[in-house]
Amino acid sequence: MTQTHDHNHDTHTPIQSSSGVNEFEVLELAVRELAIEKGLFSAEDHRRFSEWAESIGPSGGSKLVAKAWVDPEFKTRLLADGTEACKEVGIDWLDPTGVGTPSDYTYFYVLENTPTVHNVIVCTLCSCYPRPVLGMSPDWYRTPHYRRRLVRWPREVLAEFGLHFGPDVEVRVHDSNQKSRFMVMPMRPEGTEGWTEERLAAIVTRDTMIGVAQPKADWTATSSPSAG
Amino acid sequence: MGSTPYQVLLDALDPGARRENGPPELDHAPDPWESSMQATCECLSWRGTLDNLERRHAEDALGETVYHDFPVHTRSAVVTAHELLDRGVLTEEELRARMDAVRARLTLQ
Numbered sequence: 452m453t454q455t456h457d458h459n460h461d462t463h464t465p466i467q468s469s470s471g472v473n474e475f476e477v478l479e480l481a482v483r484e485l486a487i488e489k490g491l492f493s494a495e496d497h498r499r500f501s502e503w504a505e506s507i508g509p510s511g512g513s514k515l516v517a518k519a520w521v522d523p524e525f526k527t528r529l530l531a532d533g534t535e536a537c538k539e540v541g542i543d544w545l546d547p548t549g550v551g552t553p554s555d556y557t558y559f560y561v562l563e564n565t566p567t568v569h570n571v572i573v574c575t576l577c578s579c580y581p582r583p584v585l586g587m588s589p590d591w592y593r594t595p596h597y598r599r600r601l602v603r604w605p606r607e608v609l610a611e612f613g614l615h616f617g618p619d620v621e622v623r624v625h626d627s628n629q630k631s632r633f634m635v636m637p638m639r640p641e642g643t644e645g646w647t648e649e650r651l652a653a654i655v656t657r658d659t660m661i662g663v664a665q666p667k668a669d670w671t672a673t674s675s676p677s678a679g
Numbered sequence: 680m681g682s683t684p685y686q687v688l689l690d691a692l693d694p695g696a697r698r699e700n701g702p703p704e705l706d707h708a709p710d711p712w713e714s715s716m717q718a719t720c721e722c723l724s725w726r727g728t729l730d731n732l733e734r735r736h737a738e739d740a741l742g743e744t745v746y747h748d749f750p751v752h753t754r755s756a757v758v759t760a761h762e763l764l765d766r767g768v769l770t771e772e773e774l775r776a777r778m779d780a781v782r783a784r785l786t787l788q
Contacts, residue, residue, distance in 0.1 A: 472785050474691040474778075475753045476712040481777040482760050483719045485769055492722035500718040500725075577752060578709055593709065 505587060509657040512584035512634055514540045515561070516660065517651035520639045526563075533559035533634070542583050559584075562625060563636045564662075569616055571609065571662030572625045572633045573601045579627035581634045585657055592661065602626065612663040635662040642668035680737045681765045684745040687775045688757050688764075692749055709752065716756050729762055737762055 487494050518540065519526035529536040534544045537559065544559055559581060562570035574580065575598045580588035591597055601608045605622045609615070616622060625633040637659040643651060656672035658664035724731040734755070741761060742754045749757055763769045 472782055473710065473712065474693070475756050476710065477778050477781045477785065478688075478691050478756050478760060479712045479716045479719065480781045481774060482756070482763065482769070483715070484781070485773065485777055486719065486723065486728070486763070489768065491728045491768070492726045496722045496726065497715075497718050500721050501715065504714070504718060504721075 504582070507582060507586040509585045509655075509660060510652070511537070511540060511542045512581070512657075512660045513652040513655040514648070515584060515634075516636050516655040517648045519561075519636060520651055521648055526636075529561050529636070530563060533561045536561075537584065544583050558631045560625075560631065560633050561636050562623070562633055562662075564638045564665075566638070567619065568621050568623060569609075569662065570623050570625060570633075570635045571601065571605060572627060572635060573598055574627040575599070575602055576626075576628065579632060581627075581632040584634055585660060589657070589661075609663060612658070614663060614665065634660050636660075637662075637666050640666050640668050680733075680740060680762065682741070682745055684741075685761060685764050685771055687771045687778070688746070688760055691753075691757070691778075713752060713755075716759070720755055720759055723759065728768065729759065729766075734759060734762060 483497065486492060487497070515529060515537065519529050525536065525539065528539075537544060562572075564570055572581075573592075578588055578593040578598075580592065582588075597608065602624050605624050606616060609622065627633055637655065639651070640654070643654070653671040653673070654666045654668060656664065656666065656670075658672075659666045720729070720731065720734060723729040724734070738754045738758045741758050742749070742751065746754070746757050746761075760769070760774065764771060764774065
């Protein structure tokens, strides 16, 4: 099939190798190539794992929250031992070959929002994120501005996301690290009484589990904001 | 896990790029090779060569000692290579040769 372009390639900047090669990129490639040549794993293994890791979305976290909203006993288990409770929705943090984790051998804590406590997560040191339940982190989560400013001025940063709290609400910032991952359990919004878990899960969006948004009965992240 | 650093790995660190003493790497944005390295770690664990938990313990131990000068985000690459060298899966000579070949390939104009 012939495809035509309607733009001029002459205006593009040619892709050129940078003068400085990152030695750790070189190391990574060398180790991977040698491992494949020695039969430790295959190139297909690596490609499949990369594809899978990059395709994990926040649906696991949404299921956890929705299930906790309708099942108080599950909620108790989830708050007591997040890693173990995840297995009930098919997520095993310790099993990289299943629905597990890209390199995160950690503790997982779920933080419950209440009318007087709002939780929000960050990783000030790098970009630690609960990927088995939320997938890849958003670009802004990894920026120095978010990481640096959230711990110092949480209310101001949350306000930039459109989230405003009065003095009667305590804002708690949870700093992830190499060993600990956090996820926020937002409060169930009004207008969702009698909903199924599946319908509830649809309104538990990624940002509500990071803590920079609150779920709304009339909003899911799968439809365009301007569609309605 | 051996506690003697490998020269081929020490050579990967730019002499001018020492780890900060304050909050580390606030300005570091993850590079694509880091995701690729994670996939390599998972494959090594999945297929039984280097268990993830053992690697994480080794990252903690070696990252704070013999490879202390290395930025934290490079630990998985450096320590995975260290462990494979320790176990005789790789030799320093073949790793150095392959790194030279990869470097030449990436800089080919």
